[in-house]
Amino acid sequence: MASFMKQEIKRTFLELLEQRPFNQITVKDIVEACGVNRNSFYYHYADLPALVEELIDEEIGRFVREERSFSTLEESMKEAFAFFQEHRRAAYHVYNSVNRDIFDRYLMKSCESIGKGYVNSILGDTVASQEDRKAIIHFNAYVLYGAVTRWLESGMTYDVLEDFRRVFQLMVEPAMRQQGLSTKLEDS
Amino acid sequence: MASFMKQEIKRTFLELLEQRPFNQITVKDIVEACGVNRNSFYYHYADLPALVEELIDEEIGRFVREERSFSTLEESMKEAFAFFQEHRRAAYHVYNSVNRDIFDRYLMKSCESIGKGYVNSILGDTVASQEDRKAIIHFNAYVLYGAVTRWLESGMTYDVLEDFRRVFQLMVEPAMRQQGLSTKLEDS
DNA sequence: GGTCTCGTGTCTGAATTTCAGACACGAGAC
DNA sequence: GTCTCGTGTCTGAAATTCAGACACGAGACC
Secondary structure (H helix, E strand, C coil): CCCHHHHHHHHHHHHHHHHCCHHHCCHHHHHHHHCCCHHHHHHHCCCHHHHHHHHHHHHHHHHHHCCCCCCCHHHHHHHHCHHHHHCHHHHHHHHCCCCHHHHHHHHHHHHHHHHHHHHHHHHCCCCCCHHHHHHHHHHHHHHHHHHHHHHHHCCCCCCHHHHHHHHHHHHHHHHHHHCCCCCCHHHC | CCCHHHHHHHHHHHHHHHHCCHHHCCHHHHHHHHCCCHHHHHHHCCCHHHHHHHHHHHHHHHHHHCCCCCCCHHHHHHHHCHHHHHCHHHHHHHHCCCCHHHHHHHHHHHHHHHHHHHHHHHHCCCCCCHHHHHHHHHHHHHHHHHHHHHHHHCCCCCCHHHHHHHHHHHHHHHHHHHCCCCCCHHHC
């Protein structure tokens, strides 16, 4: 199926999101801009948050589904931020007006997904304990989470990849080395 | 209404047209690339030519509907060729494989539409006879038609506007002056 | 010639989607 | 307080999309 109307509704929503913040966009706005019956919106979505949730899920899903080798963290991050870079202003409006709890949860989920893939690929069989693996994954995820949050709060004014690499080299790499682990960042 | 599926079918068709010539594209190809039931295609279109016809009509319609002053012929032409420029390879494949009769008829229609608007705007009230107006419009339309056809046959390798301007200055302008008419081409 | 494959155009009937129109509810403006 | 406006829900009709089948013609191949 993959209803074309759903596609169009989402596209329209993102378009409106380029123009004004999330909390100034109503379901009515969307369906009118889209030329669609209001009931049709509710046929596909329970409410507006449900639409947002689907959009975020799709982006995360798109990233997670990609069974990459995560050869470099930088590459994965580039991939992960495709959505933000594609919808720069939209992301800004979302971040500054959407329910922060929901957003944070998804951001953290995303960071864990990135961290997990990356860490697993560099750890290989070096660490036996699952607890240690989890700890290292979470450590990486939170560092990433912090970098992204700082970037979003700044209004996405600087190159987040550049910034993250700096943090990584200053903090993460030494910590990993301390554990006898070599990162693959220098490969990139 | 403006069925989103129709939109998607047309988009898919143009996409395929970028890849291979018209006569190598079947209805089956389109619906499969589009992920749509074959019957749904026939619900919207009688057959493949009907889809092409609609596409061409839309482009011409889009141009004709624009109630411009046609201040310069060049500007109108730029507008008129937006479709060709947008779908360069597609246009090439269409021109080189579609039923030439149909294509020519539409091309001529398009040229007349351009010529009519332009000529009317430069003629003003200077020529009383409707016959004369028609003759001048047709003259312009055919010159335009010729230029475009030559351009298409060359594989759209050169700048058609540049070429047309040359023809215009060499042939059309003198002819118009002979009739005591001044063109507005020099304004541009 | 014959047969086989494949895309076409058409049909039927079911399932799904989109629609118009109405309703009660709550929030915010005034 | 009323009034407006968007919401979320419901109903039933209309439109769209679907699966599945059919006969037909063109082209490949033997």
